[in-house]
Amino acid sequence: xxxxPDIALIGSLIGDPARANMLTALTGGKALTATELAGTAxxxxxxxSSHLSKLEAGGLIAQRKQGRHRYFTLADDxxxxxxxxxxxxxxxxxxxxxxxxxxxxxxxxxRVCYNHxxxxxxxxxxxxxxxxxxxxxxxxxxxxxxxxADKMTALGIDLAALTRSxxxxxxxxxxxxxxxxxxxxxxxxxxxxxFVDKGWARREPDSRAIxxxxxxxxxxAKLFPPPAPPPVALRHEHAIHA
Amino acid sequence: xxxxPDIALIGSLIGDPARANMLTALTGGKALTATELAGTAxxxxxxxSSHLSKLEAGGLIAQRKQGRHRYFTLADDxxxxxxxxxxxxxxxxxxxxxxxxxxxxxxxxxRVCYNHxxxxxxxxxxxxxxxxxxxxxxxxxxxxxxxxADKMTALGIDLAALTRSxxxxxxxxxxxxxxxxxxxxxxxxxxxxxFVDKGWARREPDSRAIxxxxxxxxxxAKLFPPPAPPPVALRHEHAIHA
DNA sequence: GAGATGCTTCGATCACGATCGAAGTATGAA
DNA sequence: TTCATACTTCGATCGTGATCGAAGCATCTC
Numbered sequence: 001x002x003x004x005p006d007i008a009l010i011g012s013l014i015g016d017p018a019r020a021n022m023l024t025a026l027t028g029g030k031a032l033t034a035t036e037l038a039g040t041a042x043x044x045x046x047x048x049s050s051h052l053s054k055l056e057a058g059g060l061i062a063q064r065k066q067g068r069h070r071y072f073t074l075a076d077d078x079x080x081x082x083x084x085x086x087x088x089x090x091x092x093x094x095x096x097x098x099x100x101x102x103x104x105x106x107x108x109x110x111r112v113c114y115n116h117x118x119x120x121x122x123x124x125x126x127x128x129x130x131x132x133x134x135x136x137x138x139x140x141x142x143x144x145x146x147x148x149a150d151k152m153t154a155l156g157i158d159l160a161a162l163t164r165s166x167x168x169x170x171x172x173x174x175x176x177x178x179x180x181x182x183x184x185x186x187x188x189x190x191x192x193x194x195f196v197d198k199g200w201a202r203r204e205p206d207s208r209a210i211x212x213x214x215x216x217x218x219x220x221a222k223l224f225p226p227p228a229p230p231p232v233a234l235r236h237e238h239a240i241h242a
Numbered sequence: 243x244x245x246x247p248d249i250a251l252i253g254s255l256i257g258d259p260a261r262a263n264m265l266t267a268l269t270g271g272k273a274l275t276a277t278e279l280a281g282t283a284x285x286x287x288x289x290x291s292s293h294l295s296k297l298e299a300g301g302l303i304a305q306r307k308q309g310r311h312r313y314f315t316l317a318d319d320x321x322x323x324x325x326x327x328x329x330x331x332x333x334x335x336x337x338x339x340x341x342x343x344x345x346x347x348x349x350x351x352x353r354v355c356y357n358h359x360x361x362x363x364x365x366x367x368x369x370x371x372x373x374x375x376x377x378x379x380x381x382x383x384x385x386x387x388x389x390x391a392d393k394m395t396a397l398g399i400d401l402a403a404l405t406r407s408x409x410x411x412x413x414x415x416x417x418x419x420x421x422x423x424x425x426x427x428x429x430x431x432x433x434x435x436x437f438v439d440k441g442w443a444r445r446e447p448d449s450r451a452i453x454x455x456x457x458x459x460x461x462x463a464k465l466f467p468p469p470a471p472p473p474v475a476l477r478h479e480h481a482i483h484a
Numbered sequence: 485g486a487g488a489t490g491c492t493t494c495g496a497t498c499a500c501g502a503t504c505g506a507a508g509t510a511t512g513a514a
Numbered sequence: 515t516t517c518a519t520a521c522t523t524c525g526a527t528c529g530t531g532a533t534c535g536a537a538g539c540a541t542c543t544c
Contacts, residue, residue, distance in 0.1 A: 004349070004450075005332035005418060007325065008262035014253030016532075024246055034491060047533055049492055059335055068490050068541040082331045083249065089324045090247035093301050107246070141422055176247060180383055208246075258502075276521060289503055291522055310511040310520050 013058045014086065018043050019051050023074070026061065027083055028208045029112045031071035080114030081173050081184060088176035106209040108177040110201070116188030117195070117210065118175050124224060125191070126172075126183045131227030135170055135183070142170035144187065152187065155223075157194065162186040195220075255300045256328070260285050261293050265316070268303065269325055270450045271354045273313035319426060322356030323415050330418035348451040350419040352443070357431040359452065360417050364424030366466060367433070368414075371425065373469030377412055384412035386429065394429065397465075399436065404428040437462075 014020055021041040025032060032040075038048035052072060055061045062075045074080050090096075110121040117125060129135040134148030144152070144159075153159055162169050171185035183191070192210075195201040200216030203209075212220060256262055263283040267274060274282075280290035294314060297303045304317045316322050332338075352363040359367060371377040376390030386394070386401075395401055404411050413427035425433070434452075437443040442458030445451075454462060 004266055004338070005329040006262070006337040007256055007266065007328045007332050008259040009337050010328060010332055010335075011253045011256030011262060012258070014249055015257035016254070017250045018532080020248070020250035020253060024249065035489095043532090044534055045491070046493085046535080050532080053492085070491070078331060078334065082327065085324065085327050086249045086252060087247045089320060090249050090252055092320065093252075095248040095251050096246070260502080277519095285502090286504055287521070288505080288523085292502080295522085312521070 009058065010060075010082075013055060013060060014083075016051070017041075018047065019055060022048070022051065022055070022072075023060065023083055024087075026072065026074050027080060027087075027112075027114055029073075029115045031064075031073045033069050033071060037072060074114060077114065077167060077171070077184060081171070084113050084118070084176055085174050088174050088179060091176045092179065106204070106211070107207070110210040110212060111208040112192070112203065112210060113173060113175075113182070113184070113208075115192065116173070116182070116184050117192045118173070118182050119177055119210075121210075121212070121220065122182030123175055123178045123180045124226065125220075126181055127227050128224035129183065132225075135187075137170070142172055142183070142185075144170055152190075155194065157187070157190045162190060251300065252302075252324075255297060255302060256325075258293070259283075260289065261297060264290070264293065264297070264314075265302065265325055266329075268314065268316050269322060269329075269354075269356055271315075271357045273306075273315045275311050275313060279314060316356060319356065319409060319413070323413070323426060326355050326360070326418055327416050330416050330421060333418045334421065348446070348453070349449070352452040352454060353450040354434070354445065354452060355415060355417075355424070355426065355450075357434065358415070358424070358426050359430065359434045359437070360415070360424050361419055361452075363452075363454070363462065365417055365420045365422050366468065367462075368423055368425045369469050370466035374467075377425070377429075379412070384414055384425070384427075386412055394432075397436065399429070399432045404432060 014023065018041040022037045025037060025040045034048055034052060035045060037052065038045045041048060041051075043051075052061065052063070056063060059075055060079050061072050063070050063072050065071075074083075108119050110117060110119045112118065113122070116122070126135070129148070132148075132151075133145055134151055135142050136145050136148075137143050149159055159169075165186060168185045169187045170183065171188065172181040173184035173188075174180075175182050182188070192201075195212075195216065196203070198216075198219070199213065200219050201210050201212045204211055256265065260283040264279045267279060267282045276290055276294060277287060279294065280287045283290060283293075285293075294303065294305070298305060301317055302321050303314050305312050305314050307313075316325075350361050352359060352361045354360065355364070358364070368377070371390070374390075374393075375387055376393055377384050378387050378390075379385050391401055401411075407428060410427045411429045412425065413430070414423040415426035415430075416422075417424050424430070434443075437454075437458065438445070440458075440461070441455065442461050443452050443454045446453055
């Protein structure tokens with residue numbers, strides 16, 4: 001009866017369409033102002049302000065003042081993972097808002113999930129990282145291997161900086177379009193940042209979609225080759241799993 | 243704006259305290275009647291009926307008639323995983339209903355998560371299964387190994403029956419008390435059933451808690467030994483991860 | 485300073501949905 | 515048949531919360 005965590009509180013926060021729209025927008029990773037969020041939610045600034053203060057009180061978002069603007073972001077990675085998880089559930093049930101639109105294929109191919117790469121490319125990247133033994137682990141507890149650490153450093157990623165924060169370096173995040181895991185955590189974020197910094201990929205202006213350049217595609221394929229097909233002995237597992 | 247899955251729908255379903263209570267009760271795995279659910283939610287039968295039809299329309303629960311009773315269960319494993327995920331998020335944020343009660347330690351030790359074992363014991367079981375290479379995989383895509391299949395068959399689990407259904411055999415489920423994965427899927431269910439059938443464990447009457455008998459404890463420890471401490475070379479990973 | 489922009493707070497409206505009483509339907513028991 | 519139990523449907527009430535207009539506060543520009 002009265003045991004366990006209170007999911008109703010979170011449910012009610014997400015349950016309002018306007019708030020859900022704002023949260024979805026923030027899942028794009030960019031910090032947005034109250035006015036922008038009001039726009040995407042289709043409500044006036046006053047109502048948006050009310051919603052935002054509720055979301056903040058509930059610990060789902062955070063704000064930082066900058067001049068006369070207030071920039072809102074998701075509170076932390078956990079919120080992003082939780083929302084992405086709900087999206088996966090909703091998508092699988094066919095609960096979509098407005099029928100899969102024209103942007104949909106692009107989103108399914110590659111998109112931002114709060115701060116890391118998601119979609120087909122995100123899943124393929126994690127598959128490859130595991131096959132190459134850069135990352136190992138099972139369940140959603142992933143960790144970087146010693147050899148993986150070297151590879152990442154060679155790529156130009158500052159591992160010391162990643163480990164300095166309290167956030168986990170590796171984390172599995174359930175992809176709503178692929179229904180499989182992709183890499184989250186500070187390493188996931190660093191890799192996406194790397195792609196953008198190198199000019200391999202860039203974010204579409206008003207969407208979560210990520211567009212890879214032609215050289216980006218090549219570099220991505222080189223860096224993250226698809227895992228080799230399993231040996232015959234292992235084929236058996238697939239039969240069992242299917 | 244109008245792209246992506248609709249999380250507000252699900253949020254609003256879960257957002258009502260009465261419905262959240264019912265769903266939490268159903269996470270116990272037992273099929274419950276409308277009257278029982280009304281009781282746990284603290285509402286009259288009429289209101290409960292209204293809520294239940296909404297939950298069913300939303301695809302979160304299923305009912306089956308049996309005489310003049312109607313037994314309700316969660317619609318499928320996905321719903322259980324989704325709710326357990328939300329609980330994990332809520333618990334981590336300190337959103338508990340009524341302060342961690344006296345039953346809490348028992349729940350954290352071992353409990354039912356819809357149809358499989360969760361809590362400390364659930365997490366330890368999966369850890370051991372992975373260390374013993376019964377189950378492998380990363381992210382939340384787990385699968386049974388060939389040698390693991392033999393071990394499970396030796397335990398008396400009918401793998402053919404498990405693979406006959408469309409449900410995945412192995413699945414990772416995020417544990418809300420441990421914040422790590424435990425084993426879900428039809429194998430997870432079969433293992434819990436095995437424990438109960440063998441008299442090693444039994445469910446507490448009106449709780450999600452699972453009580454292990456003294457012989458059950460011993461058998462569990464024998465079957466699922468804790469993983470060996472990682473070799474020195476791997477310690478490095480922990481430093482990075484922490 | 486005056487004006488503009490970004491946002492919050494107040495207050496009033498309004499609609500939706502949670503709630504329950506009462507009546508209706510289905511199944512089982514006597 | 516009659517009564518009891520399990521549940522649904524209908525209808526009315528009522529409260530909460532979403533919404534926006536108007537006013538207030540803060541910050542930047544000129």
